Amino acid sequence: xxxxxxxxxxxxxxxxxxxxxxxxxxxxxxxxxxxxxxxxxxxxxxxxxxxxxxxxxxxxxxxxxxxxxxxxxxxxxxxxxxxxxxxxxxxxxxxxxxxxxxxxxxxxxxxxxxxxxxxxxxxxxxxxxxxxxxxxxxxxxxxxxxxxxxxxxxxxxxxxxxxxxxxxxxxxxxxxxxxxxxxxxxxxxxxxxxxxxxxxxxxxxxxxxxxxxxxxxxxxxxxxxxxxxxxxxxxxxxxxxxxxxxxxxx
Numbered sequence: 001x002x003x004x005x006x007x008x009x010x011x012x013x014x015x016x017x018x019x020x021x022x023x024x025x026x027x028x029x030x031x032x033x034x035x036x037x038x039x040x041x042x043x044x045x046x047x048x049x050x051x052x053x054x055x056x057x058x059x060x061x062x063x064x065x066x067x068x069x070x071x072x073x074x075x076x077x078x079x080x081x082x083x084x085x086x087x088x089x090x091x092x093x094x095x096x097x098x099x100x101x102x103x104x105x106x107x108x109x110x111x112x113x114x115x116x117x118x119x120x121x122x123x124x125x126x127x128x129x130x131x132x133x134x135x136x137x138x139x140x141x142x143x144x145x146x147x148x149x150x151x152x153x154x155x156x157x158x159x160x161x162x163x164x165x166x167x168x169x170x171x172x173x174x175x176x177x178x179x180x181x182x183x184x185x186x187x188x189x190x191x192x193x194x195x196x197x198x199x200x201x202x203x204x205x206x207x208x209x210x211x212x213x214x215x216x217x218x219x220x221x222x223x224x225x226x227x228x229x230x231x232x233x234x235x236x237x238x239x240x241x242x243x244x245x246x247x248x249x250x
Contacts, residue, residue: 035068
């Protein structure tokens with residue numbers, strides 16, 4: 001009976017070992033995905049930073065990159081702890097999983113707060129930025145960001161196309177709107193504001209930019225919940241494997 005019990009326990013330990021190894025690999029891949037999203041956010045969407053007065057957007061990208069690196073390192077530690085069956089490494093791995101889980105909860109709360117602040121900031125500053133800084137000396141980054149925003153989101157102005165009527169460059173260059181408002185972007189096309197020529201009835205950029213940011217937060221939230229649930233399973237496997245392993249010096 002004792003031999004059978006020992007064999008059953010050994011089989012259970014082996015199963016837990018491979019389950020935890022699989023979890024660690026999945027966790028490592030998840031870290032790579034988070035890192036990639038952070039880099040993509042910083043590289044592809046960095047033009048919009050110049051439209052904001054705060055650094056919330058760029059800070060969120062750097063947080064994603066840092067989180068991805070931490071998760072990758074944690075996944076590697078988990079693989080090593082599982083393969084070597086070292087209880088000391090399992091304790092380190094469990095602590096790291098717990099810390100990351102707590103950080104995810106905090107990050108979720110901060111993401112909600114950040115969205116509220118970013119939303120209010122956009123409403124207050126986007127129209128003013130477009131009217132006062134577009135095509136002005138030393139504001140090339142703002143000009144490029146506004147042009148990209150209007151072309152990418154198929155919109156014109158902050159709330160609507162009439163926001164451009166108060167822009168100094170528009171008033172002095174016989175334009176009604178910037179050329180980036182045009183459905184077919186060609187030089188001097190902004191001198192006509194007919195709905196067939198510009199994004200006149202599609203609305204302003206503020207609403208579309210808010211919708212984009214909210215959709216990104218939904219995606220990040222879903223990914224975060226998924227990873228958090230995966231971590232809970234991983235912590236359970238780690239505790240079970242720790243209890244099943246033979247005593248070894250820490």
